[in-house]
Amino acid sequence: MAEIDExxxxxGPRPLTSTRVGRTIRGVDPVAAACALIxxxxxxxALLAPLLAPYSPYALNILAxxxxxxxxxxxxxxxxxxDLLSRLIYGARLSLLGPLLIIILATIxxxxxxxxxxxxxxxxxxxxxxxxxxxxxxxxxxxAMLAVALFGPGLIAPVIAxxxxxxxxxxxxxxxxxxxxxxxxxxxxxxxxxxPTRTIAIRHLLPNIWPLVLVQATLSFGYALVDLAAISYLxxxxxxxxSAWGLMVANGQSSILTGHPQESIYAALMIVxxxxxxxxxxxxxxxxxxxxxx
Amino acid sequence: xxxxxEIRDLRIELPVQHVMQPVIQGxxxxxxxxxxxxxxxxxxxxxxxxxxxxxxxxxxxARVSGEILFDGASVLTKRGDALRxxxxxxxxxxxxxxxxxxxxxxxxxxxxxxxxxxNGLCGREEAAERVVGLMQDVGxxxxxxxxxxxxxELSGGLLQRVMIAAALAVEPRLLLAxxxxxxxxxxxxxxxxxxLAEQRRQRKLTMVFVTHDLELAAAVCDRIxxxxxxxxxxxxxxxxxxxxxxxxxxxxxLASRPSPSERAKRLWAIPGRPLSCxxxxxxxxxxSRCPFVLEKCxxxxxxxxxxxxxxxxxxxxxxxxxxxxxxxxxxxxxRGERGEFEDSGEHRxxxx
Numbered sequence: 001m002a003e004i005d006e007x008x009x010x011x012g013p014r015p016l017t018s019t020r021v022g023r024t025i026r027g028v029d030p031v032a033a034a035c036a037l038i039x040x041x042x043x044x045x046a047l048l049a050p051l052l053a054p055y056s057p058y059a060l061n062i063l064a065x066x067x068x069x070x071x072x073x074x075x076x077x078x079x080x081x082x083d084l085l086s087r088l089i090y091g092a093r094l095s096l097l098g099p100l101l102i103i104i105l106a107t108i109x110x111x112x113x114x115x116x117x118x119x120x121x122x123x124x125x126x127x128x129x130x131x132x133x134x135x136x137x138x139x140x141x142x143x144a145m146l147a148v149a150l151f152g153p154g155l156i157a158p159v160i161a162x163x164x165x166x167x168x169x170x171x172x173x174x175x176x177x178x179x180x181x182x183x184x185x186x187x188x189x190x191x192x193x194x195x196p197t198r199t200i201a202i203r204h205l206l207p208n209i210w211p212l213v214l215v216q217a218t219l220s221f222g223y224a225l226v227d228l229a230a231i232s233y234l235x236x237x238x239x240x241x242x243s244a245w246g247l248m249v250a251n252g253q254s255s256i257l258t259g260h261p262q263e264s265i266y267a268a269l270m271i272v273x274x275x276x277x278x279x280x281x282x283x284x285x286x287x288x289x290x291x292x293x294x
Numbered sequence: 295x296x297x298x299x300e301i302r303d304l305r306i307e308l309p310v311q312h313v314m315q316p317v318i319q320g321x322x323x324x325x326x327x328x329x330x331x332x333x334x335x336x337x338x339x340x341x342x343x344x345x346x347x348x349x350x351x352x353x354x355x356a357r358v359s360g361e362i363l364f365d366g367a368s369v370l371t372k373r374g375d376a377l378r379x380x381x382x383x384x385x386x387x388x389x390x391x392x393x394x395x396x397x398x399x400x401x402x403x404x405x406x407x408x409x410x411x412x413n414g415l416c417g418r419e420e421a422a423e424r425v426v427g428l429m430q431d432v433g434x435x436x437x438x439x440x441x442x443x444x445x446x447e448l449s450g451g452l453l454q455r456v457m458i459a460a461a462l463a464v465e466p467r468l469l470l471a472x473x474x475x476x477x478x479x480x481x482x483x484x485x486x487x488x489x490l491a492e493q494r495r496q497r498k499l500t501m502v503f504v505t506h507d508l509e510l511a512a513a514v515c516d517r518i519x520x521x522x523x524x525x526x527x528x529x530x531x532x533x534x535x536x537x538x539x540x541x542x543x544x545x546x547x548l549a550s551r552p553s554p555s556e557r558a559k560r561l562w563a564i565p566g567r568p569l570s571c572x573x574x575x576x577x578x579x580x581x582s583r584c585p586f587v588l589e590k591c592x593x594x595x596x597x598x599x600x601x602x603x604x605x606x607x608x609x610x611x612x613x614x615x616x617x618x619x620x621x622x623x624x625x626x627x628x629r630g631e632r633g634e635f636e637d638s639g640e641h642r643x644x645x646x
Contacts, residue, residue: 185394185395186395188351189389189395191381192349192351192381192386193408193412193413193460194378194380195412195413203408207397207400208399
């Protein structure tokens with residue numbers, strides 16, 4: 001009977017692909033592993049910002065402006081004498097939260113749209129695909145600026161606008177994968193078992209295109225981060241005195257001419273490192289999944 | 295007693311090069327509760343299409359006419375929940391290739407219990423218990439470990455047994471077995487077939503068994519229905535198949551089966567190639583390959599009529615009774631000697 005219980009527990013749905021992802025990162029690819037480590041580290045920094053930051057990011061000290069690196073201020077201070085390290089650490093929060101929200105929204109809605117569209121097919125699929133094509137025509141930045149114009153600057157408006165802008169990229173790739181998967185015999189077999197379409201789509205089709213979802217989400221994260229940084233660089237995103245990397249680049253810009261480029265450089269460097277880490281990881285995952293499929 | 299499954303004048307059309315063409319025509323078949331019928335024929339004869347029509351797995355663009363009745367209720371008009379309930383509890387299907395018909399990223403245990411759980415046929419514990427019992431029935435040792443494995447960790451034969459057990463788990467009233475042993479290697483084929491036949495006997499299941507192999511079908515089933523080019527050409531109790539075979543095509547299939555007791559110089563084959571249903575213009579679809587062909591056969595096709603406790607679609611059935619297989623061999627031999635079919639490799643026999 002104990003055995004039966006144990007088996008009974010095995011029959012529920014469970015995330016199967018996490019083990020595959022884990023294997024891919026750990027076993028095969030040092031580059032992917034390094035990228036993943038960077039991403040994990042950045043996430044921890046963002047989460048633990050209050051513990052890690054030596055100063056408050058808002059603490060002004062006009063007497064100590066434009067200081068170079070020292071034991072007190074490891075990365076120096078900005079034009080208002082705020083500790084740059086602390087600002088970078090706190091900046092990680094908004095700089096990562098924005099793209100994360102974008103990717104969550106765009107991936108969920110994109111995947112949903114892709115699967116429904118692939119499943120229903122016909123006119124519905126056509127209409128959805130054409131709408132996606134139209135969305136492709138709008139650069140994310142323009143949409144975001146439009147949203148800011150309508151709803152005012154901040155985090156929410158650009159995030160929603162960019163989610164819409166990223167949706168077609170995710171939906172298009174997944175739609176074709178879903179179409180390919182949908183005609184495979186195991187889907188027929190599910191129908192023969194009398195499973196409802198919803199169950200087949202969620203429990204059978206989705207796990208099989210999950211690797212692609214993951215790759216798309218990872219790659220898009222990098223782009224979304226750049227776009228959001230650009231938005232806040234333009235002053236349309238989060239507003240000072242909040243700190244975000246894009247904002248810091250813009251902030252430090254005026255100081256470059258006076259010989260103090262550190263704020264812009266550090267912030268830009270963080271953006272570059274993060275984006276490169278996400279893109280490389282996405283690429284490596286794509287390669288790993290493709291070779292696994294073969 | 296009325297039939298459990300009744301197929302009436304089934305016709306299926308599929309697009310062939312963008313034109314709708316029939317792949318099955320006028321298939322009429324009735325199956326009593328507890329009876330097993332073997333659908334036999336070459337590739338493209340429409341046997342799989344027929345069985346897939348019964349569980350409504352035809353492509354959405356297929357055009358289907360005629361009627362399929364299960365327990366008196368029309369199958370072709372079922373929709374939504376009714377269709378799901380029918381597929382879930384009334385019929386089960388075993389597919390040709392277990393490898394492609396099992397979701398590769400889900401465990402065997404999930405696969406086997408999913409239909410039971412999702413369709414609310416029983417609770418989680420009962421499902422697990424039932425599945426373990428069934429796995430033992432189909433000869434899978436170490437069932438609890440197997441349930442935790444993924445499909446790629448199992449051999450083809452084992453996976454097909456899993457499919458059989460999963461199909462039996464829902465206690466269906468009708469089992470559709472679409473060439474369940476064809477994709478397996480020869481030694482496993484026998485085991486799997488033996489298990490399937492045994493389980494069917496024990497459970498007194500009604501079964502439609504689709505196969506290339508006439509002898510195998512005769513061994514497993516009560517009746518044999520032979521299909522050719524989308525037509526049902528003969529329907530006969532399998533116990534007396536050899537003595538009473540009446541259609542030249544079925545006789546050809548029997549004749550081309552090599553016998554282990556007889557040393558043959560060459561393997562027999564029916565000359566020519568199998569036609570597709572839509573290539574049949576008029577007359578008997580088998581006319582172009584039939585050694586007993588008459589003028590009449592080319593002009594008009596006989597209907598499926600009752601002869602000798604079975605049904606057959608041939609003008610000369612009574613006349614040729616009892617001498618078909620021998621006559622067949624003689625005729626083929628004569629042709630062979632005249633060099634009319636030297637390269638026997640291009641003629642396809644029954645076993646591909």
